[in-house]
Amino acid sequence: xSTRLPSDLSLLDDRARLSTxxxxxxxxxxxxxxxxLVTEAAQVTGxxxxxxxxxxxxxxxxxxxxGLPPDLVAALATDRCSSFCQFVVASEQxxxxxxxxxxxxxxxxxVERYGIRAYAGFPLRVMGRTVGSFCVIDAKPGRLEGxxxxxxxxxARKASARLxxxxxxxxxxVLLSESEEKAxxxxxxxxxxxxxxxxxxxxxxxxxxxxxxxxGLGALAGLAGSGESPSF
Amino acid sequence: xxxxxxxxKKDHERLRxxxxxxxxxxxxxxxxxxxxxxxxxxxxxxxKEQLYDTVVATCREVQxxxxxxxxxxxxxNQRVMSNAVHGFFVHLDPDSERLRKRFRAVADALRSxxxxxxxxxxxxxxxxxxxxxxxxxxxxQFFSASSRxxxxx
Numbered sequence: 204x205s206t207r208l209p210s211d212l213s214l215l216d217d218r219a220r221l222s223t224x225x226x227x228x229x230x231x232x233x234x235x236x237x238x239x240l241v242t243e244a245a246q247v248t249g250x251x252x253x254x255x256x257x258x259x260x261x262x263x264x265x266x267x268x269x270g271l272p273p274d275l276v277a278a279l280a281t282d283r284c285s286s287f288c289q290f291v292v293a294s295e296q297x298x299x300x301x302x303x304x305x306x307x308x309x310x311x312x313x314v315e316r317y318g319i320r321a322y323a324g325f326p327l328r329v330m331g332r333t334v335g336s337f338c339v340i341d342a343k344p345g346r347l348e349g350x351x352x353x354x355x356x357x358x359a360r361k362a363s364a365r366l367x368x369x370x371x372x373x374x375x376x377v378l379l380s381e382s383e384e385k386a387x388x389x390x391x392x393x394x395x396x397x398x399x400x401x402x403x404x405x406x407x408x409x410x411x412x413x414x415x416x417x418x419g420l421g422a423l424a425g426l427a428g429s430g431e432s433p434s435f
Numbered sequence: 436x437x438x439x440x441x442x443x444k445k446d447h448e449r450l451r452x453x454x455x456x457x458x459x460x461x462x463x464x465x466x467x468x469x470x471x472x473x474x475x476x477x478x479x480x481x482x483k484e485q486l487y488d489t490v491v492a493t494c495r496e497v498q499x500x501x502x503x504x505x506x507x508x509x510x511x512n513q514r515v516m517s518n519a520v521h522g523f524f525v526h527l528d529p530d531s532e533r534l535r536k537r538f539r540a541v542a543d544a545l546r547s548x549x550x551x552x553x554x555x556x557x558x559x560x561x562x563x564x565x566x567x568x569x570x571x572x573x574x575x576q577f578f579s580a581s582s583r584x585x586x587x588x
Contacts, residue, residue, distance in 0.1 A: 226536050373536060382529050389522035390537045393544060396519040399512040400547050407555040420508065427511050 206301075208308045209294035215258065215283070220332045222379065222387065224259055227369040228266070228329070229394045231279060231401075236365045237267035240337075240358050245269050247354050248323070248347055250339035255327065255362050256288040257335035261395050261426055263288050266335075266366070272317065274419030277405035280398035282425040285312035288336035291324040295333045297356070298324050302344035316422060321345035323352065325359035329366045330374075337362045398423055436564040439486055440557045446479040447549045454542050462531040465538070473524035476545075480517055483552075490560045493567045502563050509556050516548055 214220065237255050244253035252270035256263045263286040265271065265279045275281070283289055287309065291298045300306055300322040303314045313319050324338030337359035339347075347355070379387060402423070406416040420427060453472045460468050487510050494503040523541050528534040 225533075226540070373533070380529070382526070385526040386523075386528035386534075386537075389519070389526040390528070390540070393516075393519035393523050394540055396516045397540070397544060400516050400544060400551070403509060403512045403551050403555075404547050407551045416508075420512075427515060 205294065205296050206299050208290050208298075208306070209296075212289065212293040214293050214295070214333070215289055216260070217332075220334070221260055221391070223329050223332050223334055223370065224257065224391065225370070225373050225387075227372045228257060228334070228366060229259070229264060230266075230369075231397065234267060234365070234369070237362060238269075240362050240365070241267045241269045244337070244339050244355060244358050247358075248339045248351055250321065250323075250341040250345065250347075252340035254288075254338050254340070255335065255366070256286070256324075256338060257327070258283060258286065258288050258292040259395060260391060262398060262423070263335070264395075264398075267362075270340075272415070272418075273405075273411055274402065274415040275317075275422065277411055278398035278402045278419045278423060280395075281313065281422040284425055285310045285422065287313070287319075287322050288324055288338060291326055291336035291338070292333045295326055297326065297352075298322065298336075299347070299352075301346050312422070316418060318342045323347055323355060325356050326363075327359060327366060328363045329370045334366065395426065399427055436489075436561060439482070439489075440561060443479065443482060443486065443557065444553065446475070446482065447553065449475055450479065450545065450549065454545060457538060458542065462535070465531070465535065466527060469524060469527060469538070473521075476517075476520065476524070480521075483513075486560060490563050493563060497567050499563065499566070502559060505559060506556075506563075509551070509559075513548065513552075513556075516544060520544060 241253040241255060245251060250270075253268070254265050254271075255267040257266050261283055262280040263283050265275070268276070268279070287298065287300065287303075300309070303309050303320050303322065319340055320343050321341040322338060324336035326333045327335040327337050337355070339355065399420075402411070402416060402419045405411045406413070411419070450472065453468060453475060457465060457468045457472060487506065491503065491506055491510075494500075494506065520541060523537070528537060
Protein backbone atom coordinates (compact mmCIF):
# COMPACT_ATOMS: atom_id res chain seq x y z
CA UNK A 204 0.00 0.00 0.00
CA SER A 205 1.29 3.39 -0.93
CA THR A 206 0.94 6.90 0.32
CA ARG A 207 3.00 8.23 -2.60
CA LEU A 208 1.59 9.72 -5.76
CA PRO A 209 2.95 8.36 -9.04
CA SER A 210 4.68 10.87 -11.29
CA ASP A 211 4.00 8.95 -14.50
CA LEU A 212 0.30 9.14 -15.47
CA SER A 213 0.72 7.81 -19.02
CA LEU A 214 -1.14 4.59 -18.25
CA LEU A 215 -4.36 6.61 -17.95
CA ASP A 216 -4.45 7.17 -21.71
CA ASP A 217 -3.31 3.70 -22.68
CA ARG A 218 -5.43 2.68 -25.68
CA ALA A 219 -5.81 -0.92 -24.62
CA ARG A 220 -6.99 0.20 -21.19
CA LEU A 221 -9.51 2.64 -22.63
CA SER A 222 -10.84 0.03 -25.05
CA THR A 223 -12.01 -2.00 -22.02
CA UNK A 224 -14.79 0.49 -21.43
CA UNK A 225 -18.01 -0.27 -23.24
CA UNK A 226 -21.76 -0.21 -22.61
CA UNK A 227 -22.11 -2.54 -19.61
CA UNK A 228 -19.27 -0.93 -17.69
CA UNK A 229 -20.40 2.65 -18.29
CA UNK A 230 -24.09 1.95 -17.78
CA UNK A 231 -25.73 4.53 -15.50
CA UNK A 232 -28.37 2.17 -14.11
CA UNK A 233 -27.27 1.08 -10.61
CA UNK A 234 -25.92 -2.46 -10.30
CA UNK A 235 -27.26 -4.06 -7.07
CA UNK A 236 -24.12 -6.16 -6.48
CA UNK A 237 -21.73 -3.22 -6.79
CA UNK A 238 -24.11 -1.13 -4.72
CA UNK A 239 -24.03 -3.73 -1.90
CA LEU A 240 -20.22 -3.69 -1.96
CA VAL A 241 -19.91 0.09 -1.59
CA THR A 242 -22.52 0.08 1.18
CA GLU A 243 -20.49 -2.56 3.04
CA ALA A 244 -17.28 -0.55 2.47
CA ALA A 245 -18.82 2.53 4.08
CA GLN A 246 -20.07 0.47 7.04
CA VAL A 247 -16.77 -1.33 7.61
CA THR A 248 -14.60 1.78 7.43
CA GLY A 249 -16.96 4.32 8.97
CA UNK A 250 -16.13 6.63 6.06
CA UNK A 251 -19.36 8.17 4.71
CA UNK A 252 -18.51 7.92 1.00
CA UNK A 253 -17.66 4.74 -0.89
CA UNK A 254 -17.29 4.42 -4.65
CA UNK A 255 -16.67 2.16 -7.58
CA UNK A 256 -14.94 4.83 -9.64
CA UNK A 257 -14.04 4.06 -13.24
CA UNK A 258 -11.30 6.32 -14.56
CA UNK A 259 -12.13 6.90 -18.21
CA UNK A 260 -10.68 9.34 -20.76
CA UNK A 261 -11.91 12.67 -19.45
CA UNK A 262 -13.96 11.81 -16.39
CA UNK A 263 -14.05 9.49 -13.42
CA UNK A 264 -17.43 7.76 -13.56
CA UNK A 265 -19.10 6.51 -10.39
CA UNK A 266 -20.47 3.10 -11.37
CA UNK A 267 -21.64 2.60 -7.79
CA UNK A 268 -21.74 5.05 -4.92
CA UNK A 269 -22.95 5.74 -1.44
CA GLY A 270 -22.81 9.02 0.47
CA LEU A 271 -22.21 11.47 -2.38
CA PRO A 272 -23.75 14.98 -2.31
CA PRO A 273 -26.81 15.52 -4.58
CA ASP A 274 -24.91 17.19 -7.42
CA LEU A 275 -22.49 14.28 -7.72
CA VAL A 276 -25.35 11.79 -7.45
CA ALA A 277 -26.90 13.58 -10.44
CA ALA A 278 -23.68 13.76 -12.48
CA LEU A 279 -22.12 10.47 -11.30
CA ALA A 280 -18.81 11.92 -12.43
CA THR A 281 -16.13 14.55 -12.00
CA ASP A 282 -13.28 15.59 -14.28
CA ARG A 283 -10.59 12.93 -14.36
CA CYS A 284 -7.81 15.42 -13.79
CA SER A 285 -9.21 16.47 -10.41
CA SER A 286 -9.72 12.90 -9.15
CA PHE A 287 -7.66 11.00 -6.59
CA CYS A 288 -8.61 7.71 -8.26
CA GLN A 289 -6.47 8.56 -11.31
CA PHE A 290 -3.38 7.92 -9.15
CA VAL A 291 -4.59 4.45 -8.18
CA VAL A 292 -5.04 3.63 -11.87
CA ALA A 293 -1.77 5.20 -13.01
CA SER A 294 0.28 3.36 -10.36
CA GLU A 295 -1.90 0.22 -10.38
CA GLN A 296 -1.51 0.29 -6.60
CA UNK A 297 -3.63 1.16 -3.62
CA UNK A 298 -3.41 4.71 -2.33
CA UNK A 299 -3.90 5.92 1.23
CA UNK A 300 -4.28 9.57 2.14
CA UNK A 301 -4.84 10.56 5.75
CA UNK A 302 -5.26 14.28 5.18
CA UNK A 303 -5.49 15.65 1.64
CA UNK A 304 -4.75 19.19 2.80
CA UNK A 305 -1.24 18.01 3.77
CA UNK A 306 -0.51 16.44 0.40
CA UNK A 307 0.82 19.17 -1.89
CA UNK A 308 0.86 16.91 -4.98
CA UNK A 309 -2.89 16.24 -4.94
CA UNK A 310 -5.32 18.19 -7.13
CA UNK A 311 -7.01 20.84 -4.97
CA UNK A 312 -10.35 21.02 -6.72
CA UNK A 313 -12.26 18.27 -4.89
CA VAL A 314 -10.62 19.17 -1.58
CA GLU A 315 -11.86 22.73 -1.86
CA ARG A 316 -15.21 22.02 -3.53
CA TYR A 317 -16.33 19.06 -1.40
CA GLY A 318 -14.01 19.19 1.61
CA ILE A 319 -12.44 15.78 0.95
CA ARG A 320 -9.71 14.92 3.48
CA ALA A 321 -9.16 11.16 3.91
CA TYR A 322 -9.03 8.64 1.05
CA ALA A 323 -8.29 4.94 0.66
CA GLY A 324 -8.49 3.39 -2.80
CA PHE A 325 -7.71 -0.07 -4.23
CA PRO A 326 -7.25 -0.86 -7.93
CA LEU A 327 -10.18 -2.31 -9.87
CA ARG A 328 -9.06 -4.68 -12.62
CA VAL A 329 -10.96 -5.90 -15.64
CA MET A 330 -9.47 -8.14 -18.34
CA GLY A 331 -6.05 -7.64 -16.78
CA ARG A 332 -6.25 -3.84 -16.95
CA THR A 333 -6.69 -1.34 -14.17
CA VAL A 334 -9.92 0.49 -14.89
CA GLY A 335 -10.63 2.34 -11.67
CA SER A 336 -10.54 2.49 -7.92
CA PHE A 337 -12.67 0.99 -5.17
CA CYS A 338 -12.42 3.72 -2.60
CA VAL A 339 -13.73 5.24 0.60
CA ILE A 340 -13.65 8.96 1.39
CA ASP A 341 -14.13 11.09 4.48
CA ALA A 342 -14.50 14.81 5.00
CA LYS A 343 -12.27 14.64 8.08
CA PRO A 344 -8.70 13.30 8.35
CA GLY A 345 -8.57 9.61 9.11
CA ARG A 346 -6.46 6.46 9.13
CA LEU A 347 -7.73 2.94 8.58
CA GLU A 348 -6.31 0.00 10.53
CA GLY A 349 -4.76 -3.03 8.87
CA UNK A 350 -7.74 -5.35 9.36
CA UNK A 351 -10.13 -2.79 7.92
CA UNK A 352 -7.84 -2.24 4.94
CA UNK A 353 -7.76 -6.00 4.42
CA UNK A 354 -11.55 -6.08 4.36
CA UNK A 355 -11.61 -3.18 1.91
CA UNK A 356 -9.14 -4.96 -0.35
CA UNK A 357 -11.34 -8.06 -0.35
CA UNK A 358 -14.36 -5.93 -1.30
CA ALA A 359 -12.33 -4.36 -4.12
CA ARG A 360 -11.56 -7.85 -5.45
CA LYS A 361 -15.26 -8.71 -5.43
CA ALA A 362 -16.05 -5.45 -7.23
CA SER A 363 -13.42 -6.30 -9.87
CA ALA A 364 -14.99 -9.73 -10.36
CA ARG A 365 -18.42 -8.16 -10.82
CA LEU A 366 -17.10 -5.59 -13.30
CA UNK A 367 -15.33 -8.36 -15.20
CA UNK A 368 -18.64 -10.20 -15.47
CA UNK A 369 -20.37 -7.05 -16.74
CA UNK A 370 -17.59 -6.39 -19.25
CA UNK A 371 -17.86 -9.90 -20.69
CA UNK A 372 -21.49 -9.23 -21.64
CA UNK A 373 -19.98 -7.22 -24.49
CA UNK A 374 -16.24 -7.93 -24.76
CA UNK A 375 -14.26 -5.40 -26.83
CA UNK A 376 -12.76 -6.71 -30.08
CA VAL A 377 -9.16 -7.81 -29.79
CA LEU A 378 -8.02 -5.63 -32.67
CA LEU A 379 -9.96 -2.56 -33.74
CA SER A 380 -10.05 -1.39 -37.35
CA GLU A 381 -9.62 2.35 -37.94
CA SER A 382 -13.36 2.90 -38.36
CA GLU A 383 -14.12 0.82 -35.26
CA GLU A 384 -11.65 2.83 -33.27
CA LYS A 385 -13.19 6.11 -34.42
CA ALA A 386 -16.64 4.80 -33.55
CA UNK A 387 -15.40 3.72 -30.13
CA UNK A 388 -13.93 7.16 -29.42
CA UNK A 389 -17.05 8.94 -30.64
CA UNK A 390 -19.26 6.77 -28.49
CA UNK A 391 -17.04 7.29 -25.46
CA UNK A 392 -17.17 11.07 -25.95
CA UNK A 393 -20.95 10.81 -25.86
CA UNK A 394 -21.00 8.70 -22.71
CA UNK A 395 -18.54 11.07 -21.05
CA UNK A 396 -20.73 14.07 -21.90
CA UNK A 397 -23.73 12.43 -20.23
CA UNK A 398 -22.95 13.77 -16.71
CA UNK A 399 -23.46 17.35 -17.95
CA UNK A 400 -26.83 16.39 -19.35
CA UNK A 401 -27.84 14.58 -16.16
CA UNK A 402 -26.99 17.64 -14.09
CA UNK A 403 -29.11 19.86 -16.35
CA UNK A 404 -31.93 17.34 -16.22
CA UNK A 405 -32.00 17.15 -12.42
CA UNK A 406 -31.83 20.93 -12.18
CA UNK A 407 -34.64 21.32 -14.71
CA UNK A 408 -36.76 18.93 -12.60
CA UNK A 409 -36.15 21.03 -9.50
CA UNK A 410 -34.11 18.29 -7.79
CA UNK A 411 -30.99 20.43 -7.49
CA UNK A 412 -30.67 23.98 -6.22
CA UNK A 413 -28.87 26.47 -8.44
CA UNK A 414 -25.89 26.33 -6.05
CA UNK A 415 -25.71 22.53 -6.27
CA UNK A 416 -26.08 22.72 -10.04
CA UNK A 417 -23.21 25.18 -10.27
CA UNK A 418 -21.00 23.15 -7.93
CA GLY A 419 -21.61 20.02 -10.00
CA LEU A 420 -20.77 21.94 -13.16
CA GLY A 421 -17.60 23.19 -11.50
CA ALA A 422 -16.50 19.60 -10.83
CA LEU A 423 -16.95 18.97 -14.58
CA ALA A 424 -15.38 22.23 -15.70
CA GLY A 425 -12.85 20.50 -17.93
CA LEU A 426 -15.60 18.73 -19.79
CA ALA A 427 -17.86 21.78 -20.14
CA GLY A 428 -15.02 24.23 -20.70
CA SER A 429 -13.93 22.73 -23.97
CA GLY A 430 -17.41 23.35 -25.43
CA GLU A 431 -16.78 20.48 -27.79
CA SER A 432 -15.87 16.85 -27.89
CA PRO A 433 -12.37 15.70 -28.65
CA SER A 434 -11.56 15.57 -32.35
CA PHE A 435 -12.33 12.32 -34.07
CA UNK B 436 -40.42 34.05 -30.86
CA UNK B 437 -43.45 31.89 -30.10
CA UNK B 438 -43.39 30.60 -33.68
CA UNK B 439 -39.72 29.72 -33.46
CA UNK B 440 -40.23 27.78 -30.26
CA UNK B 441 -43.24 26.01 -31.76
CA UNK B 442 -41.17 25.05 -34.81
CA UNK B 443 -38.46 23.66 -32.55
CA LYS B 444 -41.06 21.65 -30.64
CA LYS B 445 -42.31 20.21 -33.92
CA ASP B 446 -38.71 19.24 -34.73
CA HIS B 447 -38.65 17.42 -31.41
CA GLU B 448 -41.72 15.43 -32.39
CA ARG B 449 -40.08 14.49 -35.69
CA LEU B 450 -36.91 13.45 -33.87
CA ARG B 451 -38.91 11.37 -31.39
CA UNK B 452 -40.71 9.58 -34.23
CA UNK B 453 -37.36 8.77 -35.85
CA UNK B 454 -35.92 7.58 -32.55
CA UNK B 455 -38.87 5.22 -32.09
CA UNK B 456 -38.39 3.95 -35.64
CA UNK B 457 -34.69 3.32 -34.90
CA UNK B 458 -35.60 1.45 -31.70
CA UNK B 459 -37.61 -1.07 -33.68
CA UNK B 460 -35.53 -1.14 -36.88
CA UNK B 461 -33.68 -4.13 -38.29
CA UNK B 462 -29.88 -3.92 -38.65
CA UNK B 463 -30.16 -3.02 -42.34
CA UNK B 464 -32.84 -0.36 -41.76
CA UNK B 465 -31.03 1.15 -38.78
CA UNK B 466 -28.16 2.77 -40.70
CA UNK B 467 -30.53 4.51 -43.13
CA UNK B 468 -32.71 5.74 -40.29
CA UNK B 469 -29.68 7.01 -38.41
CA UNK B 470 -28.70 9.06 -41.46
CA UNK B 471 -32.19 10.61 -41.52
CA UNK B 472 -31.98 11.24 -37.79
CA UNK B 473 -28.61 12.93 -38.24
CA UNK B 474 -29.93 15.26 -40.99
CA UNK B 475 -32.95 16.20 -38.90
CA UNK B 476 -30.76 16.71 -35.83
CA UNK B 477 -28.33 19.01 -37.67
CA UNK B 478 -31.09 21.27 -38.99
CA UNK B 479 -32.67 21.40 -35.56
CA UNK B 480 -29.33 22.28 -33.98
CA UNK B 481 -28.83 25.25 -36.29
CA UNK B 482 -32.32 26.59 -35.56
CA LYS B 483 -31.76 26.19 -31.85
CA GLU B 484 -28.44 28.00 -31.95
CA GLN B 485 -30.17 30.92 -33.68
CA LEU B 486 -32.81 31.01 -30.95
CA TYR B 487 -30.10 31.03 -28.27
CA ASP B 488 -28.29 33.86 -30.07
CA THR B 489 -31.45 35.98 -30.17
CA VAL B 490 -32.34 35.44 -26.51
CA VAL B 491 -28.77 35.93 -25.30
CA ALA B 492 -28.63 39.24 -27.19
CA THR B 493 -31.91 40.36 -25.57
CA CYS B 494 -30.65 39.39 -22.11
CA ARG B 495 -27.58 41.55 -22.66
CA GLU B 496 -29.73 44.42 -23.89
CA VAL B 497 -31.95 44.43 -20.81
CA GLN B 498 -29.04 43.43 -18.52
CA UNK B 499 -30.71 40.30 -17.19
CA UNK B 500 -27.64 38.51 -15.83
CA UNK B 501 -29.51 35.65 -14.10
CA UNK B 502 -31.25 34.48 -17.26
CA UNK B 503 -28.04 35.04 -19.20
CA UNK B 504 -26.05 32.81 -16.80
CA UNK B 505 -28.68 30.06 -16.95
CA UNK B 506 -28.93 30.21 -20.72
CA UNK B 507 -25.17 30.07 -21.10
CA UNK B 508 -24.97 27.02 -18.83
CA UNK B 509 -27.69 25.20 -20.77
CA UNK B 510 -26.15 26.24 -24.05
CA UNK B 511 -22.69 24.95 -23.09
CA ASN B 512 -24.06 21.61 -21.86
CA GLN B 513 -26.22 21.30 -24.93
CA ARG B 514 -23.27 22.03 -27.23
CA VAL B 515 -21.00 19.48 -25.58
CA MET B 516 -23.68 16.80 -25.85
CA SER B 517 -24.74 17.76 -29.38
CA ASN B 518 -21.14 17.62 -30.61
CA ALA B 519 -20.82 14.18 -29.06
CA VAL B 520 -24.07 13.02 -30.70
CA HIS B 521 -22.85 14.42 -34.01
CA GLY B 522 -19.59 12.45 -33.60
CA PHE B 523 -21.56 9.26 -33.07
CA PHE B 524 -23.51 9.82 -36.30
CA VAL B 525 -20.41 10.64 -38.32
CA HIS B 526 -18.55 7.55 -37.12
CA LEU B 527 -21.16 4.81 -37.07
CA ASP B 528 -19.79 1.55 -35.76
CA PRO B 529 -19.31 -0.98 -38.59
CA ASP B 530 -20.37 -3.76 -36.18
CA SER B 531 -24.18 -3.84 -36.34
CA GLU B 532 -24.81 -5.42 -32.97
CA ARG B 533 -22.50 -3.01 -31.18
CA LEU B 534 -24.03 -0.09 -33.09
CA ARG B 535 -27.48 -1.05 -31.85
CA LYS B 536 -26.33 -1.34 -28.25
CA ARG B 537 -24.50 1.97 -28.39
CA PHE B 538 -27.42 3.66 -30.11
CA ARG B 539 -29.44 3.20 -26.90
CA ALA B 540 -27.13 5.64 -25.11
CA VAL B 541 -27.58 8.13 -27.98
CA ALA B 542 -31.35 7.77 -27.94
CA ASP B 543 -31.45 8.30 -24.15
CA ALA B 544 -29.23 11.37 -24.49
CA LEU B 545 -31.34 12.89 -27.26
CA ARG B 546 -34.60 12.29 -25.41
CA SER B 547 -33.16 13.78 -22.27
CA UNK B 548 -31.83 16.79 -24.21
CA UNK B 549 -35.28 17.46 -25.69
CA UNK B 550 -37.02 17.07 -22.32
CA UNK B 551 -34.68 19.61 -20.72
CA UNK B 552 -35.30 22.07 -23.52
CA UNK B 553 -39.06 21.73 -23.28
CA UNK B 554 -39.10 21.92 -19.48
CA UNK B 555 -36.57 24.69 -18.96
CA UNK B 556 -34.92 26.26 -21.96
CA UNK B 557 -37.92 27.11 -24.15
CA UNK B 558 -39.98 28.55 -21.25
CA UNK B 559 -36.92 30.59 -20.25
CA UNK B 560 -36.63 31.95 -23.80
CA UNK B 561 -40.34 32.80 -23.96
CA UNK B 562 -40.32 34.42 -20.53
CA UNK B 563 -37.29 36.47 -21.45
CA UNK B 564 -38.90 37.52 -24.70
CA UNK B 565 -42.15 38.66 -23.07
CA UNK B 566 -40.18 40.48 -20.34
CA UNK B 567 -38.04 42.34 -22.86
CA UNK B 568 -41.07 43.13 -25.03
CA UNK B 569 -42.93 44.70 -22.10
CA UNK B 570 -39.76 46.57 -21.08
CA UNK B 571 -39.47 47.95 -24.61
CA UNK B 572 -43.19 48.89 -24.63
CA UNK B 573 -42.76 50.70 -21.33
CA UNK B 574 -39.67 52.44 -22.66
CA UNK B 575 -41.50 53.62 -25.77
CA GLN B 576 -44.49 54.81 -23.65
CA PHE B 577 -42.08 56.67 -21.38
CA PHE B 578 -40.33 58.30 -24.30
CA SER B 579 -43.54 59.31 -26.04
CA ALA B 580 -44.91 60.77 -22.75
CA SER B 581 -41.63 62.64 -22.18
CA SER B 582 -41.73 63.84 -25.72
CA ARG B 583 -45.34 65.11 -25.30
CA UNK B 584 -44.39 66.85 -22.05
CA UNK B 585 -41.49 68.46 -23.89
CA UNK B 586 -43.93 69.73 -26.52
CA UNK B 587 -43.12 67.13 -29.11
CA UNK B 588 -45.61 64.89 -30.82
